Amino acid sequence: MTQQLADQQARIQAVPASGTHAPASRKRWSGRARRDFFIFLALALPNLLLIAVFTYLPLINNIYYSTLDWTLGSATATVVGLENYITFFTSADAVKVLGTTAAFTAVTVGGSMALGLLVALALNSKVRGTTFARSAVFAPYVLSGVGVGLVWLFIFDPGYGVLAWILRGLGQQSPQWVNDPQLSLVMVIVVYVWKNLGYCAVVFLAGLQSLPQDVMEAASLDGASSFRRFLSMAMPLLSPTTFFLLITTMLSSLQAFDLIRIMTPLGNGTSTLIYEAYLQAFGAYNRAGYSAAISVVLFAILLIITVVQLRFVERKVHYS
Amino acid sequence: MSTLVPVDLQPEVSTSDAVPPRERAFSLSNLVRTVVAGYLPLTIAVLVVFLPLLWMVLSSFKQPGEIVTLDLRMLPADLYPENYRTAMTTVPFGQFFLNSTIVTIVGSAIKVILAIFTAYALVFVRFPFKNVIFVLILVALMVPAQVSILPNYVLIAGMGGKNTLWGIILPGLGTAFGTFLLRQHFLTLPGSILESAEIDGAGHWRRIWQIVVPVSVPSIATVALVTVVSEWNDYIWPLIITDKPDSMTLPVGLTLLQNSEGNGAGWGIMMAGAVLVIIPILVIFAMLQRYIVAGLTQGSVTG
Known part of the structure; x- marks a missing residue:
């Protein structure tokens, strides 16, 4: 009862209070706009500052560092201009690192998309348990790359791994997966695809389920086989999904680090751009300037892919 | 059909x-x-x-003799918890687990709150240049963290953040992903609810906590869960900014374990370590996978 009274009083008081301000509406308006201005800053500024300092500033700093001959931890550095880039692109490293990056990216993107599409088609069937299977297949994508890398390193162990045991059963000797440069790349690619194909599968599945059912059904009634329907109807209609996946998986493959670090710490055959940049700065050499130059090269590649994506999305890769 | x-x-x-x-x-x-x-x-x-x-999981309960053998058995002879004990004593696993938990909870909580505030401001508060700010957030979403590690290392180490938990948490706190996702959701909220709340005299603070947050629980849960998963799994940054066990997170600590166990007998211990880093996320995923999958595959349907 008293509460109600107090509320009423507050309301009565509030009315004339705002009333007195009403005539000076122009002034009040600007006052309100100014208050909104500060409220906006209070709410958004911490996040915006963090993004500016830890996302945008590093891009500029990286370009600056890439022009230095600088040992990480040392107080002095000399400006050398483009020398780090020249050193990188004229060394044998460049061919090796860019080749490894291209191979790793191409095979992981192709592999996880192809297998992801197959799994998506299996998940799209109308049998029980697809919901569970969908979650199960997606699970590796959210797991720690370090944990997953260790589990698979054990499976690939030439002495006591499951794979060696299977190969022994077939009368074969297990190869030295980690020590052989080519095989170590194969090993990391296999594990990477295992970890990421569920993502592709779930995205493809969403695409398949959003296909216009009436059109697919009409084709089915016209006697088109399911393979035919898939090839000449589902695939073209899925092209926006395919393009989206191509870009996102390419971007994440180019940034793959955890598995490479845990399975092949020394790099060797698995030194992609990102891993080479890490090794140069934080491995044995502490060549900060050189590492920054490699990072800038990587960033340029990622930027080109992103720009291509944005241009295509604007033009809409769409059939509907 | x-x-x-x-x-x-x-x-x-x-x-x-x-x-x-x-x-x-x-x-x-x-x-x-x-x-x-x-x-x-x-x-x-x-x-x-x-x-x-x-x-x-099975190997983490096996005795060394069951792993270093050519006669492979599927199941361990009996549940042998010694691997977990050894993992805990060889390296300070309890400390790693605690560090990971603190980094994940503190980092995620701050990120989610920052995302709510920024998205609310972008949608419901009048401000000039809002579109420019939103574009800058969108671009930040596409900037890979991997290429920023060296400059961020120089910056944080210079601030004295090496081997500290705040040094691990701070650079990742700005959230473009959460802001973007929540902004898209807030745009779908009917403006009339907020207008009537404003007429009733509710300030922005009350409008955030009593109206916007309660009706946006699924979207906020999506952001929170995706953030928890990525904070827990985060590897490259904690690896670089810590080199003393006291401040290491679980994934970095596992690397340490790997270095200390060179031969085949160490596999059981390493699998115990892998269980400790993988299972918590697997359990969270099993319970709340709907939100996590939705958050991680964001953008695929809108193209």
């Missing part, structure tokens, strides 16, 4: 091959087709995912 009939795994045995398969939903050939085309690929896919993880 003829196949809309729920498939039953108990076929009529009397069905003969003579019956045209298209007419009978429960014919033998239909059953075979269901199993071969439907269940077999699914089973294979699920097994390919689960067998390595099952192998990890």
Whole structure:
């Protein structure tokens, strides 16, 4: 009862209070706009500052560092201009690192998309348990790359791994997966695809389920086989999904680090751009300037892919 | 659609091959087709995912003699918890676990709150240049953290953040992903609720906590869960900014364990470590996968 009274009083008081301000509406308006201005800053500024300092500033700093001959931890550095880039692109490293990056990216993107599409088609069937299977297949994508890398390193162990045991059963000797440069790349690619194909599968599945059912059904009634329907109807209609996946998986493959670090710490055959940049700065050499130059090269590649994506999305890769 | 009939795994045995398969939903050939085309690929896919993880759990309970052997057995002879004890004592695993938990909870909580505030401001508060700010956030979403590690290392180490938990948390706190996702959701909220709240005298603070947050729980949960998963799994940054066990997170600590156990006998201990880093996320995922999958595949449907 008293509460109600107090509320009423507050309301009565509030009315004339705002009333007195009403005539000076122009002034009040600007006052309100100014208050909104500060409220906006209070709410958004911490996040915006963090993004500016830890996302945008590093891009500029990286370009600056890439022009230095600088040992990480040392107080002095000399400006050398483009020398780090020249050193990188004229060394044998460049061919090796860019080749490894291209191979790793191409095979992981192709592999996880192809297998992801197959799994998506299996998940799209109308049998029980697809919901569970969908979650199960997606699970590796959210797991720690370090944990997953260790589990698979054990499976690939030439002495006591499951794979060696299977190969022994077939009368074969297990190869030295980690020590052989080519095989170590194969090993990391296999594990990477295992970890990421569920993502592709779930995205493809969403695409398949959003296909216009009436059109697919009409084709089915016209006697088109399911393979035919898939090839000449589902695939073209899925092209926006395919393009989206191509870009996102390419971007994440180019940034793959955890598995490479845990399975092949020394790099060797698995030194992609990102891993080479890490090794140069934080491995044995502490060549900060050189590492920054490699990072800038990587960033340029990622930027080109992103720009291509944005241009295509604007033009809409769409059939509907 | 003829196949809309729920498939039953108990076929009529009397069905003969003579019956045209298209007419009978429960014919033998239909059953075979269901199993071969439907269940077999699914089973294979699920097994390919689960067998390595099952192998990890089983091996973590095996004695060294059961691992260093050519005579491979699926199940451990008995549950041998010694690997977990050794993992805990060889390296300070308890400390790693605690550090990971603190980094994940503190980092995620701050990120979610920052995302709510920024998204609210972008949608509901008047401000000039809002579109410019939003574009800058979108671009930040595409900037990979991997290329920023060296400058961020120089910056944080210079601030004295090496081997500290705040040094691990701070650079990742700005959240473009959460802001973007929540902004898209807030735009769908009917403006009339907020207007009437404003007329009733509710300030921005009350409008955030009493109206916007309660009606946006699923989106906020999505952001929170995706953030928790990525904070827990984060590797490259904690690896670089810590080199003393006291401040390491679990993934970085596992690397340490790997270095200390060179030969085959160490696998059991390493699998115990892998269990400790993988299982918490697997449990969270199993319970709340709907939100996590939705958050991580964001953008795929909108193209």
